Amino acid sequence: MTPLHSQAGHSSLLQLARRGDIQAFESLVRQHQASVFSVGYRMLGRRDVAEDLAQEVFLQLYRRLDSIESMEHLGFWLRRVVANLAIDWLRRPAHSATQPIDDELAMVAPESDCDPLMSRALSRLLGELAPAARAVMVLRYQEDLDVADIATALDMPVNTVKSHIKRSLTALRGKMIGAQLIEELP
Amino acid sequence: MSQDIENELRRALRPVDAPADFTARVMRALPPRPASAEVVMLDVVRSRAQPSWWSRFSTPAALAASLLVAIMAGRHVALEHEERQQLAGLEASRKLMQALRVTSQKLDLVYEAMQRPPPVTPPAEENRS
Numbered sequence: 001m002t003p004l005h006s007q008a009g010h011s012s013l014l015q016l017a018r019r020g021d022i023q024a025f026e027s028l029v030r031q032h033q034a035s036v037f038s039v040g041y042r043m044l045g046r047r048d049v050a051e052d053l054a055q056e057v058f059l060q061l062y063r064r065l066d067s068i069e070s071m072e073h074l075g076f077w078l079r080r081v082v083a084n085l086a087i088d089w090l091r092r093p094a095h096s097a098t099q100p101i102d103d104e105l106a107m108v109a110p111e112s113d114c115d116p117l118m119s120r121a122l123s124r125l126l127g128e129l130a131p132a133a134r135a136v137m138v139l140r141y142q143e144d145l146d147v148a149d150i151a152t153a154l155d156m157p158v159n160t161v162k163s164h165i166k167r168s169l170t171a172l173r174g175k176m177i178g179a180q181l182i183e184e185l186p
Numbered sequence: 187m188s189q190d191i192e193n194e195l196r197r198a199l200r201p202v203d204a205p206a207d208f209t210a211r212v213m214r215a216l217p218p219r220p221a222s223a224e225v226v227m228l229d230v231v232r233s234r235a236q237p238s239w240w241s242r243f244s245t246p247a248a249l250a251a252s253l254l255v256a257i258m259a260g261r262h263v264a265l266e267h268e269e270r271q272q273l274a275g276l277e278a279s280r281k282l283m284q285a286l287r288v289t290s291q292k293l294d295l296v297y298e299a300m301q302r303p304p305p306v307t308p309p310a311e312e313n314r315s
Contacts, residue, residue: 022213029209037204051205058212119198126199141192142199173191 014074018065025065029058032075035143036082042138043086045127053089057082079143080153083135087154090131125175129168132156136164 016024036057040050060081061068068074126134135154139145147165151158205211 022216025216026209026213029212033204033208033212034201037208038199038201041202042199047205051208051211054204054208055212055215059215059217062216115194118194122195122198137195138199141195142201144196169191172195176191 014065014068014071018068025062028061028074032078033058035075036078038142039079039082039138040086042123042126042142043083043131043134044089045123049089053082053085056085076149076153079139079145083139083153084155087131087135090134121176122172125172128175129171133164133168136161137168140165 013024013027017028033054037050037054040053040057041047044050044053057078061074061078068077126137129137132154136150139150139153140147145153147158147161151161154161
């Protein structure tokens with residue numbers, strides 16, 4: 001990143017990218033690649049496919065930069081596109097079976113205070129959810145979007161989002177109890 | 187309990203870093219952006235594009251002529267209407283004068299009849315009894 005781009009505000013970075021400044025676009029990719037890649041990775045469970053998916057998202061962004069109004073809009077747009085592309089990918093007949101989860105996926109970041117066994121189990125169980133429910137859970141608990149934003153991003157009613165969250169939590173809890181990872185309440 | 191599993195999910199779903207060469211990979215895959223094409227007008231096109239005097243003023247002239255014709259026709263119709271009304275007024279006035287004249291003659295006849303002394307009738311059977 002050049003000094004100019006390191007000093008440029010986020011909004012001006014977007015404006016520069018829209019004017020064709022390739023370095024400004026590269027800065028935008030760096031800022032958002034972890035979020036986009038993570039959503040794809042949690043959804044698909046495969047690093048190689050998640051990379052391809054994230055690349056496709058940024059190529060789409062490059063073609064549609066003129067339609068992005070602000071940095072807030074950009075973040076929302078990226079999450080919406082990656083989630084929907086991942087759902088489409090999972091719904092293709094060749095990929096519709098439960099996806100194997102990379103062992104690496106369940107690895108916990110070194111600074112994380114999460115129980116590695118629990119994290120691995122949750123990642124695996126998340127991979128067993130239906131594509132739309134999985135997208136809802138990833139956007140809710142990884143990207144911390146609220147219910148209304150998830151509904152807009154996935155083009156589904158708010159009540160459907162709430163229902164996905166409730167049913168998924170119940171299913172995850174049941175499987176965790178079944179796997180004796182958590183104790184059942186008396 | 188629900189809170190616990192939600193917190194566990196938040197911890198388990200922390201964002202992971204993209205591969206180190208991901209940015210470079212995206213940048214390599216970018217299609218060339220279409221340069222903003224400057225439109226150069228050829229002389230032939232430019233000369234053809236120059237509007238002639240006639241094509242520039244024909245439409246306003248036609249509109250003005252149409253407007254003038256419409257105004258003149260309207261005025262002609264109005265004058266004819268006015269003339270017809272004047273003739274009708276004169277006719278009505280003539281008929282009124284004639285009616286007054288006839289009425290006056292009749293009144294004269296009545297007046298003359300009233301001024302004439304009544305005819306003398308002989309005393310017929312006054313002395314009969």
